[in-house]
Amino acid sequence: MRSTDRDGWRVRREELPVSELLYVLWGRRGLVLCAVGLLVLAVLLFSLLRGPDYAAEAVVGITPQQQAAGGGEQEVFAEEVLGAVATRELLQQAARRAGWGDRVEEFRRRLDPEPSVTQDGRAVLRVRFRGDTPREAASGANAYAGLFVERVNELGKDRLAGGSLAAGAELLSAAAPGEAYLSYHPVLYLLLAVVVGVVLGGAAALLLDTRGNRWRDARDAEMTLRAPVLGVIPDHSALEREE
Known part of the structure; x- marks a missing residue:
């Protein structure tokens, strides 16, 4: 059966209701299951290669020598302090102290220092790190x-004698292995x-279904013509050509 109208042009289906959409997906269920299987396999392989990934967080409090007016200014101040202190040298020292040796770039990729403001309006730096x-x-x-705390206090100590940073810092909460979580x-x-x-x-199934130029059965004809099918005449043209 060819899905053609009086002028010989293929009839295009309009928007499908849910029941007809499910019918199309069920007819192409092999394609849908193949797409799901490939993505699930990719996730499983990625999980095996990546392995477990834990994250822990330490919180540093940053105190300006001149108090900022509001939370917005406190956050800007914390970002400025991070920009002044977070040098390549600090990163190298932290990697060595944590036992990463010269793997500074890998240490940097696992590190996520984020300036923020607490509910009481205090500027803090949340240091998150991911480990195996x-x-x-x-x-x-x-x-x-x-x-970070040591460096901030060094730069802010005795500012009149040459200190370059008007701030102090303290470790509010250290990261504990028992509090680490799977990231x-x-x-x-x-x-x-x-x-x-x-x-x-499903999108591929609908695309193939709407671009096909043949009806598979009476249900396809009803979906296209929006009318009940009273009878079906088999198409034997292919058999006749073979003979």
């Missing part, structure tokens, strides 16, 4: 936070892979 174990994550966060959740990524696979496979 809870102990490694806590060690990296504490190493950087401790050196990568394979189950969530697997669920996301299933959803994305269904969407991509």
